[in-house]
Amino acid sequence: MLTIGELASYAGVTVRAVRHYHAKGLLPEPERDHSGYRRYDAGAVVELIKIRILAEAGVPLARVRELLQADEVEFAAAVGDIDSRLRAEIRQRQRHRAQIARLAVGDNLALPPAVVEYLDRLRAFGVDERIVQAERDGWILLAAHSPERVPEWIARKREQIADPQLTDFFLSLSQALDRTADDPPLVELAEKLAAYLTRLAEEEGEDYVDDTDIEPPLVKLMDELAFDTVPGARRLIELLRKRGWTGWTKLERVNRARGAAETPHEARAVERSQIRMRA
Structure with missing residues (x-):
């Protein structure tokens, strides 16, 4: 079983982020043990990683909650939509990079x-x-x-x-x-x-x-x-x-x-x- 600090470390987030996800109802809070600490299992690590990936992809937390509760078909479709949006954003970023590169040579901007x-x-x-x-x-x-x-x-x-x-x-x-x-x-x-x-x-x-x-x-x-x-x-x-x-x-x-x-x-x-x- 993991402490909240260990959970955050394995999932690549901060302890503050874990508590924020608890407050938003995205990650269930486990009961405290006899020492007064919350202990997390491997399933919590997997869930937290999913939350982090979706949040970093720009998915609103309200939508993250819906996706975590979706079945496999709905989740896969949603991930496909997210991937399409990210590809479009990447193409736009590449165009911006090209413009910034031209900025260095003056009039070509x-x-x-x-x-x-x-x-x-x-x-x-x-x-x-x-x-x-x-x-x-x-x-x-x-x-x-x-x-x-x-x-x-x-x-x-x-x-x-x-x-x-x-x-x-x-x-x-x-x-x-x-x-x-x-x-x-x-x-x-x-x-x-x-x-x-x-x-x-x-x-x-x-x-x-x-x-x-x-x-x-x-x-x-x-x-x-x-x-x-x-x-x-x-x-x-x-x-x-x-x-x-x-x-x-x-x-x-x-x-x-x-x-x-x-x-x-x-x-x-x-x-x-x-x-x-x-x-």
Whole structure:
């Protein structure tokens, strides 16, 4: 006969766990002997091992009690279900391990190879790493939210960075990142970008400028990420808005259909952009 400590040792649990299982009614408590100690037989060891294995597999203790009272057929079926669940959890853990392993190599975390290649091309052009990081964080959100659309979006990005003028915008922004809000380089960049977008919209159509069709809440979240990562990005968008365009993640014309008044400064800025475009 075994003491409670010996029972716990043989079953691979603590004495506290044995007492907890007693309290839950999972393991019957034997009568005390003449010395006042409880003594356990081999059957108690077997029962306790069953309880431990089921509990470690994530089976709720209330269900453990039911299984201990089940017949062989019901018990075998339940064990089969538990095994299937554990296999699914193992597969999920393996996927998590693969993601953690990719974390060590930076951009590969949760990003398809095509997106990683795009980010590497930005670096090769000499784009500031803060801008690349903002792009990367946005792609992580997109890949998690709408993975089926990533090939479509990345194809569009490849087409865009093939345009030397757009690449120049990235480089100009890189050089203007640490400038103050009203520094000429940032203002000049807003002027050039507005003129470029206007020309593109007239030549290719409004939808061509940005047809990514990302949901507004996700656009807002991605914009916040960019503004937190890229100094000057928020100010650039403010300057761009005064020139008829707005948006970081999703570019679109400023809507004046509701009768919003245009300030003299805005009117002059738009006029200058249009003159440059026609030149």
